[in-house]
Amino acid sequence: MEVLPVVYAVLTVDAVLAWACVWFDPRFDSISGMSRLSAQREALLALIRSFGSCAVAYSGGVDSAVVAQAARLALADRAVAITGVSASLASGELEAAQQLARQIGIRHEVLSTHEFEQDAYTRNHGDRCYHCKTELYAQITQAAQRLQLAVLVNGANQDDVGDYRPGMQAAQQHHVRSPLLECGLTKADVRGLAAHWQLAVWDKPASPCLSSRVQYGVAVNPQRLAMVDRAEHYLRELGLREVRVRIHDGDLARIEIPLADLPRLANPSVREGLVAHLRALGCQFVTLDLEGFRSGSLNRMLSAPPQLHEISLSTRDA
Secondary structure, eight states: OOOOOEEEEEOOHHHHHHHHHHHTOTTOSSGGGSOHHHHHHHHHHHHHHTTSSEEEEOOSSHHHHHHHHHHHHHHGGGEEEEEEESTTSOTTHHHHHHHHHHHHTOEEEEEEOOGGGOHHHHTOOTTHHHHHHHHHHHHHHHHHHHTTOOEEEOOOOGGGTTSOOTHHHHHHHTTOBOHHHHTTOOHHHHHHHHHHTTOTTTTOOOOOOGGGGBOTTSOOOHHHHHHHHHHHHHHHHTTOSSOEEEEETTTEEEEEOOGGGHHHHHSHHHHHHHHHHHHHHTOSEEEEOTTOOOTTGGGGGOSSOOOEEEEEOOOTTO
């Protein structure tokens, strides 16, 4: 099974200059004279302003929402949010993204992506995310050219560094900039900015694409992802916020929820209805993971540990 390398990033020249603009701003005697949040906000706005115009790869999650808000503040009508839609997008996510874009006030474009037409994607090897992001960024690049937007940006942040993220290699190949990462913002910083800007998603749990729920090597298709989507919707209707229904070979469903919620699902009055519902959806076996909820748990099944390679997020030398 092919495994693409993990990447880690360095601050770009533009990001350093953006921080310098904040540091030497005459409104402040020193960097300590302003809050960390204010400094991060001003550095982020300065960096995005330097792009002149941009297309935001926008999913409606907290990371891309903060980038969209910053782009709107920094560039006004010269920023456009663009969302790719396919069977891997959970139900309700597009509508939520559209509503949030209206709150931000940014122009929002929606386009269809066609990763399910590619065997390299549907076979679901360890590089699946790379092929998905390659398709997404290719489509957004075309849209950006049509809209005469200079730079394509995404919502990667500092906490993504060192994790297994093959999509970051696709971003590098398409000269995508990552303003949050370039300015050194962590996930907690991003949520702080989202709360500061009163974005409704400031505390929204991460919601990666539905294909990430399927064991590597088990084919992804719209029918299997619809099964996952409906199963997770059922669990959220039970009041659970963080939930993953992982699909393994033989359509075995492995449910991940926070440890504190395990006794609730094990209660016969809940368990029996849950099993019946998931079996009706097409799951042959229904299991509850005793390790609880954790992001990226399927990555442990990759055949080889990823390797680290340094990349620059700047497109200056591309």
